[in-house]
């Protein structure tokens with residue numbers, strides 16, 4: 001089946017030095033998420049996930065927005081006009097790629113270059129790390145046009161920041177800038193827009209130096225244990241490490257060897273040299 005070219009162009013990407021730079025690419029519409037964009041994003045994630053030349057995925061936006069949330073016309077009005085089938089279909093497409101991103105094989109970084117509203121909190125939380133421009137704006141604007149922060153947005157706010165802040169943010173619809181987003185825990189750091197790509201590249205490079213099996217096991221562990229009791233978490237982590245060993249026993253043994261026998265690095269101060277691992 002041929003795909004409508006206007007659908008293909010809603011997402012852009014390049015792969016450079018192990019990093020996939022994926023962009024929401026509807027700058028004229030402030031990168032709001034239409035059903036077309038949601039379908040195309042899933043295709044792009046699918047294409048990049050297991051490529052050997054991709055070690056880290058960065059999600060950013062073309063133009064002045066990261067994403068202005070859901071497309072009020074194409075995602076809400078036009079799908080609602082198709083009845084429940086249209087609404088549920090559109091929800092499945094957007095929630096589908098956010099879930100895919102939450103459990104993505106490679107570590108992911110949200111690079112918030114500008115506006116980030118409502119539905120944008122789904123992919124924000126789906127990315128493992130997040131870095132914002134100080135000039136960016138974050139808002140749960142749903143209340144401003146008469147709905148509640150759905151599609152996971154309310155959950156994301158309460159996951160990432162305190163109850164009082166989440167409640168204030170959702171009830172008032174007031175925006176916060178990148179700096180405040182970092183203080184609230186929405187993102188890891190905020191830096192001036194001019195230095196954002198350099199900072200994200202630096203972090204991506206750190207991740208590219210780590211054992212990829214351990215990265216996937218670690219990112220899943222951090223997400224999973226949040227909802228577990230201490231004992232359940234401890235048990236899950238034993239099983240998860242043992243499962244990871246079956247994919248990559250040698251990496252872990254090399255890590256121990258370079259510290260204990262070769263004395264070439266200290267795990268408390270950096271990562272072992274992956275290139276010396278004998279497979």
Ligand code: ACO
Pocket residue numbers: 028029030032064065068069070071072073074115117118119120141142150151
């Ligand atoms: N849905 C549909 N169209 C949108 C959206 C959106 N979420 N955001 C922007 N657009 C469109 C505008 O309608 C406009 O279209 P046009 O050129 O055909 O008139 C175009 O994108 C540019 O938008 P402007 O408003 O002109 O851009 P500006 O830079 O002045 O403002 C801002 C940017 C503040 C992001 C503004 O566009 C806005 O408020 N957008 C809506 C944000 C929002 O509340 N999103 C929904 C969150 S709730 C949810 O996701 C469930």
